[in-house]
Amino acid sequence: MIVFYQERSHHHKTIDLPNETCTNCGNRGTLKMYLMQKYVWLFAPLLPSKKYAIIECSFCDNKIPSSEWNKKTEVIYHKEIKAIKTPVRMWRGAVLMVLLYLIPYTLIKLKVFKKATVKPLIETVNAKKTDVKDFKEGDVLFISADKANKNNTSLYDFTLAKVIKIEGDKTKLKKYTETFDFKDQNTLSLSAIDDSKFKEEIVVKTNFLREDESLVYYTKQEGMLENKVFGKSLTIIK
Ligand SMILES: [Zn+2]
Numbered sequence: 001m002i003v004f005y006q007e008r009s010h011h012h013k014t015i016d017l018p019n020e021t022c023t024n025c026g027n028r029g030t031l032k033m034y035l036m037q038k039y040v041w042l043f044a045p046l047l048p049s050k051k052y053a054i055i056e057c058s059f060c061d062n063k064i065p066s067s068e069w070n071k072k073t074e075v076i077y078h079k080e081i082k083a084i085k086t087p088v089r090m091w092r093g094a095v096l097m098v099l100l101y102l103i104p105y106t107l108i109k110l111k112v113f114k115k116a117t118v119k120p121l122i123e124t125v126n127a128k129k130t131d132v133k134d135f136k137e138g139d140v141l142f143i144s145a146d147k148a149n150k151n152n153t154s155l156y157d158f159t160l161a162k163v164i165k166i167e168g169d170k171t172k173l174k175k176y177t178e179t180f181d182f183k184d185q186n187t188l189s190l191s192a193i194d195d196s197k198f199k200e201e202i203v204v205k206t207n208f209l210r211e212d213e214s215l216v217y218y219t220k221q222e223g224m225l226e227n228k229v230f231g232k233s234l235t236i237i238k
Pocket residue numbers: 022023024025026027030057058059060061062
């Protein structure tokens with residue numbers, strides 16, 4: 001998106017300079033000092049910018065550049081510019097932008113919005129990972145699976161699944177009846193596993209498991225492609 005902003009000028013105040021003479025037309029008392037302030041404008045005043053002054057002759061419209069100002073004029077300028085306060089409305093856009101950022105942030109903090117919980121834990125923490133994609137029949141996978149108990153606040157159950165049979169796109173697994181802690185995947189060994197506890201049979205898509213370690217239900221209505229990811233395989237227990 002291209003955003004065009006403008007720099008605009010706000011007129012604060014006009015000061016008469018009755019004792020000054022215009023260098024162009026020679027009239028005395030015709031010069032005026034205009035105290036101005038630049039600001040960034042984007043649909044509304046966004047941010048205030050620098051303050052400045054213009055001296056102009058009200059008779060001949062000649063502008064006196066600041067390099068030609070005399071000492072007395074300079075003193076007036078510094079005194080006046082200091083006294084000028086940036087109007088609050090010049091911050092309107094900036095305040096709005098901060099609010100637009102803060103409101104969603106606050107709502108997330110207050111848990112009004114739930115931040116997308118896209119399995120960050122599993123993706124990042126896995127230090128001692130055995131490559132899951134090379135799994136073969138007989139392997140025991142340490143998996144995360146959606147909680148059976150919906151009332152529980154935790155997102156996953158960590159358990160095991162044994163690879164029973166790989167037949168093309170179908171991989172038959174048997175799920176372990178016990179659950180574990182996430183960190184158990186690093187310490188658990190095959191010798192500590194009771195083979196008789198692999199009970200519930202699940203059929204998943206082989207390719208998903210090999211390619212991104214997802215556990216995807218194998219549905220019978222193939223044409224519908226209703227792939228439901230229900231967990232991840234995290235490592236192979238050795
Ligand atoms: Zn003049």
